[in-house]
Amino acid sequence: MQQSEIVERISELRRSRKAIILAHTYTLPEVQEVADFVGDSYGLSKKAAKIGECESIVFAGVRFMAETAKILSPEKRVLLPAPTAGCRMADMIDGPSLAALKAEHPNATVVCYVNSTVEIKALSDVCVTSSNAVKIVGRIENDEILFVPDKNLGGFVAEHYPKKRFIFWDGFCPVHNFINPDAVLALKNEHPDAKVLMHPECAPESRELADYLISTGQMVDLVAEKRFRKYIIITESGIMHALRLADPDAEFYSLPPKDLLCPNMKKINLRNILETLEGHEHEVRVDEDMRVKALKSLEKMLELAG
């Protein structure tokens, strides 16, 4: 089947099955093109929770994102087109390890990045995203913070609060953690008038080269403002599609796409979205007890972000 036929069939089935397609900004451009909404993980889940009339959510992203949508919208069927699409950072910590760490630090407030499994969210006091982590940790009265699973985002947050004591899990996103700072520096030297937009999941040696350390959603918003004409973009390569749409006249520079590629995000394609809508589905199921506990950490985030 040609790509145009697949797209047409997806549109027909989406209507007849009352489904919406949510796509993360790291997915392939053609996946973002067929989606009803494109955004970062928490933005997409909030969208999913607000859409009343749909019966199913096809989540073009990795498993923890689909789980978050299910936690927030338990009455909807959440379908994952690529069931093996996990997140290597989320998989770096498991429930027993976090429980043991909590026992070692019983007075700490447990803060988990949204890029975590439902089990980790259920064991945490509050969840954060890359866009609200600094604000939320600042509003936690406790000065002892146990931050999981991303040591880089945790380190970025800790730089804002030198009086708080942080305990980190040694987790990281392999895509962002292994970015070569010398390569970023070379790009900066080549394009000295470009603003460097970088994700805070990057390691500290890279982070110090950034003009803006912001989430993917914040990158799209900043570019859409059209305040600058040139950018160096340091995050997963899929974001370039959304940025070019946000400001088609701006100039974007980045590292070679192969150096900024999350293989799990690229597992979602038009064919497996179509197969999902045709009924070959992989429904995301979450244990109800765990869902209720995980929901509390997400609700606490909304309360503190308010």
Ligand code: SF4
């Ligand atoms: S880019 Fe990193 S954090 Fe995002 S899904 Fe891939 S491995 Fe996980």
